[in-house]
Amino acid sequence: MVGNNSKKIQEIKQCLHEKFSIKDLGELKYFLGIKVAKTSRGLVLSQRKYTLDILEDSGKGGCRPSFFPIEQNLKLTMDDKESKVDASNYRRLIGRLLYLQATRPDIAYSVCVGPSSEPPGCCV
Template sequence: MKDLGALKYFLGIKVAHGHDGIFLSQRKYCLDIIDECGLSGAQPTDTPLEQNHTLLSSKSKPLSAPDQYRRLVGRLMYLTHTRPELSYAVNILAQFMQTPLMDHWDSALNVVRYLKSSP
């Protein structure tokens, strides 16, 4: 056994020890998602998903790279460990993993733009 000191990172989650307790953050993980999507220079949004979304009844064309959508939604799912406000939006997006459409991809990118606006 070897003592490695205080925990700093675990599975992409930064652990900060303070006087008030332990704080968990996935800020670097958020930035990686934003960079991977190519939205570093994009405008941030105030909400992760439109209030009256019509994703279930969407008739847009199928996404040409569904694996890319599945990867993004999977990464967003992991992000909900420290960002519970994303849970509803990610749950809605996860319903379309089998056959994602362009509208679903656009909504997933909207969630990524929301990540830019929050700490």
């Protein structure tokens, strides 16, 4: 809960606890991969750690950032010479990237243009 009246917040928490089974997580720092930080201007949401985890899991931990994640109007084609891709890992990566858009709208175009129903060279 967010507010500036701590007494009222405690009352609401107690009322909710009586009606439902709830757990007070205290001051929230991370929630569903999103870091929540309070500043004098409000709350700041960040998925930096989540992003770094995606890069590490996909073997791209040492990659450098790019100002333009993907060329606009790029046409992607399947290359028969490429090695097969594990479909479940591909789907997991795309799902994680879609979730990452919550705090990174700048990657929305790249994430939505890249995936298809099946990865290129997919072997299910």
